[in-house]
Amino acid sequence: MEKLNIEAYCGGLFQTNGFLVQYGEKNWLFDAPEGVADWLTEKELTADGLVLTHQHHDHVIGAGALVEKFACPVWAHSEPSENLTMAKRLEQMIGMPCELDDYAVDHLLEGESKLSLDGLDLEVLHVPGHSPDSLCFRIDGAPILIGGDVLFQSGIGRTDFPHGDHDLLISGIKEKIWPLPDATQVLPGHGGPTTIGTEKATNPFLQ
Numbered sequence: 001m002e003k004l005n006i007e008a009y010c011g012g013l014f015q016t017n018g019f020l021v022q023y024g025e026k027n028w029l030f031d032a033p034e035g036v037a038d039w040l041t042e043k044e045l046t047a048d049g050l051v052l053t054h055q056h057h058d059h060v061i062g063a064g065a066l067v068e069k070f071a072c073p074v075w076a077h078s079e080p081s082e083n084l085t086m087a088k089r090l091e092q093m094i095g096m097p098c099e100l101d102d103y104a105v106d107h108l109l110e111g112e113s114k115l116s117l118d119g120l121d122l123e124v125l126h127v128p129g130h131s132p133d134s135l136c137f138r139i140d141g142a143p144i145l146i147g148g149d150v151l152f153q154s155g156i157g158r159t160d161f162p163h164g165d166h167d168l169l170i171s172g173i174k175e176k177i178w179p180l181p182d183a184t185q186v187l188p189g190h191g192g193p194t195t196i197g198t199e200k201a202t203n204p205f206l207q
Helices: 034-044 063-070 087-094 166-177 194-202
Strands: 004-011 014-022 028-031 049-051 073-074 114-117 121-126 135-139 143-150 185-188
Touching: 004 034, 014 185, 028 034, 034 063, 049 063, 049 114, 063 087
Parallel strands: 028 049, 049 073, 143 185
Antiparallel strands: 004 014, 014 028, 114 121, 121 135, 135 143
16 A cells, blocks of 8 residues: 555644544545644645544534635535534533534445545444444554544543443444454544554453
8 A cells, every 4th residue: 555644633622633644645634623724734734635533522623624724525424413513512511612613524424334535445334322423444454443432542432422322332342343453553532542452451341
């Protein structure tokens, strides 16, 4: 495969990770935390597309600015909605406005198992439970999974939100993530990277 380079960006109140995946001459961004458009501008880079692991507020707060600045298309499981962003619920939780700039999803991934971005081939894994639209993306030809808020170092995504389902998340991880090679590196939506083998052996939620 062509040269693959991945850089992490972390921003916003909840220290949310976004991942810049550079493949060939293209720059693909996975998730849009607060400030990510300015980060790309400082690096003198553009975004050729935005792929969303899910649409909780902290993962899409930078989507509107990113699309406005770079006119890039957006991929996601579902159309945007308050049910998915939960912006109003977040306002109630933290007691401050949680506004979102408008963005549109150009390419829906519901029911899709593959995504090809100009030669960057991805396996699409729908693993709901944290959010109904949660997706993980395995990069073909590299032992890397962009995992969103499904699986963390010694943790899993919260399931105490509306539409959360703990049992569904656990079963989805075991059925769809565990079959991947143990050496697969997981790049999560919060915190540092881990591997599938490490989480199989040590994650207290999955024993």
